[in-house]
Amino acid sequence: MSSPVKGGPEVVLRLAGISKRFGPLLANDNISLTLHAGEVLALLGENGAGKTTLMNILFGHYVADEGTIEAFGRPLPPGSPRAALEAGIGMVHQHFTLADNLSVLDNIAVGTELLWRWRSDRGAARRRLLDLSQRFGLEVRPDAPVGELSVGERQRAEILKALYRDARILILDEPTAVLTPQESAGLFETLRRLTADGLAVVFISHKMNEVFAASDTVAVLRAGKLVATHATASTDRAKLAELMVGRSVKPPAPAPLSPGEPVLELAGVTVASGHGRPLLDRVDLTVCRHQVVGIAGVSGNGQTALAELVSGLIRPDSGRLSLKGSVVEHGDPADMVRRGVARIPEDRHSAGLVGTMAVWENLIAERYRDSSFSRLGVLRRSAARAYAREVIEEFDVRCPGPDARTQLLSGGNMQKLILGRTLAHGPDLILASQPTRGLDIGAVSYVHSRLLDARAAGAGILLISEDLDEILALADCVTVAYHGRLTPLLPHDRVSVSQLGLLMAGHWDILRDILPETVHAA
């Protein structure tokens, strides 16, 4: 049992002995938690630790196999979001549950009236929404279709949706995953206003700095078990990280290396979109051997186009792309692979691997035509399997063997498989898009150390990531993508997270402070 950290305030929520199984997986193992009015509880844990499952049980999306929930002293009927809403529990899902084609007001008001009424009272709904919006400083446009809103606005709409329902307990699932640092700060400000009003907040996170920025209490989950509950002020990062992973973790430490000759050069590259502003707008970028260049930015600012360009999926409309000093005229993915580009795609499920095919088939997907893997148009299966066994061994991919179907692997092992395919041939340039998204700390540090090994071996690495901590830990130089433009390269030791945040939001005037006149070399 967790001990109440605060003595005074009323207990609003009590989870007792919650267990949930998905097949052989014990996602939640006898978890008990209490939450008080005015408290912010951070639920910290790696991916797959059972945080989201627990909150989905609380909100009625899943039914627990064992255990009970009490909200405001009354037992909560299991398996009913409606009952949870009525008990004053609101949930903001990681993937927002808003309908893009409907207006904000429609999204918020749906289901709040009796279904069988002659007309909806939109006037009253609008007044209530605007009143809440003002009271908690959550700005929204009631009549805008959700599809037109920015991510931050969508999140505000989601929070208002819960408040509109008189939520007194608010659950936020990875709320900052999609926000800039400034937007996150705004969110934490909102949370303070809410708790000042007596609401209780649970937020799910795997980021340490958020836990310290916003929570009163932190509960750590590991492999479905609640391993500790602490007052946030009485603990520290190292301790929490150890609790999360179950052992101590060291951050990556890139050895200082001086950059070699350039492997990738973009000069004035523009990629038009079908409409409006171009996807990439006059981009200059150089990546050298022994160098990691990090691209920071909120997603949708040209990173995808940049990755597709370097993969050979699209071509520049104007400007020049060179690899190892020679201009690439008509690149296609196969050509890029031949030229020494290795890719870690952004989405390992959709673009990285074919889940229904075997591990060995995925491993030779980029070079099945090589003479080592096929002869006269017939696959040399035993050679491919032998190669697969080597990669599995070398990169510690936990799987039954080369013939296992890839979709049965865990996310971390899928990424190791991609890493193996990427690094096995000593590439000159590695394009790493979100290489650690959704991985747990152990797998993250493995991926990082492998990338740094490749850097030491002479590869240039283009690292596209939304995780600023990752970029600052790995990259020698950082550039920020905004509206298809890239800032000049900034040495990693001269920028802070908050400066990157401002650049990500388009405040490029601060470049003057970071890069005073002389410093302009990459």
Place this chain on the structure above:
Amino acid sequence: MDFLSIILDILLSAAFWTAVLRIATPYVLGTLGELVCERAGVLNLGIEGIMTLGAMAGWMAVYQGADLWTGVLAAAACGALLGLLHAALTVPLGLSQHVTGIGVTLLGTSLSYFVYRLVLPQASTPPTVEPFQPLALPGALAQTPLTYLAFLLVAVVAYVLYRTPVGLAVRMVGENPAAAEAQGLNVTAIRIGAVVAGSALMALAGAFLTLSAFNAFFFNMVNGRGWICIALVVFASWRPGKALLGALLFAVFDALQLRLQQASGGVLPYQLFLMMPYLLSILALVLVARRASYPRALMIPYRKGER
């Protein structure tokens, strides 16, 4: 003979527009029905079979001695029943909406012919009933009551969809069922309800054919009208007002080709004229529907708590 003056003559005659409204009626009803289903996220390819069953059931009830309005109700009830079958298979069980819909069409069509033959094994010329008579309203072209009803229903469906809580709920489950559930709505019940109601509307389209446009039930009488309705829903971008417009447009083409056939006096093969409304609909679809925004969850079964 001046081609343009022939067309002008046709377009200026009251009889032409009376025919347009009559021809449009089953398309209006069928399109509305399909629109309600699709707005809730369920494609209903059973429409052709549901219309056929509605045509048969409405006619059969009247032929057995019921009055005309009871016949209409019987048609709607049978359509709702077949819609319930489609909904039961596609919503809680989450089967493929395409395959189920085609199955429902085959079932509805065959069942109608089967029951018809069961009751009237001997009939060589189809027996007739006394159909709805045109009703002259002041300031309107004389139409049968079902046509007026169809046009009224356009306004009703539009009002329900856009001005009532239940309409918002229907649109929500068609756009994002997970969001609807998170708001406490019962996605399954709302989808089933929409499919049943939409199917009843489709059956009314069938009943119009046997109780208003004609006075008998015969084979292949729906003749692809259901499929046209599916296209009209896309043409209308899932909006009732535009659905009415689309149905009228199609009816104009259809009425025009009938008259042009007569006027051309056999110079051109009549099949060419028969093709015209379909060709023009395809053209209209190409022009309009490329920008159409589908209900996001259309054809995606929703399973609660799936991970």
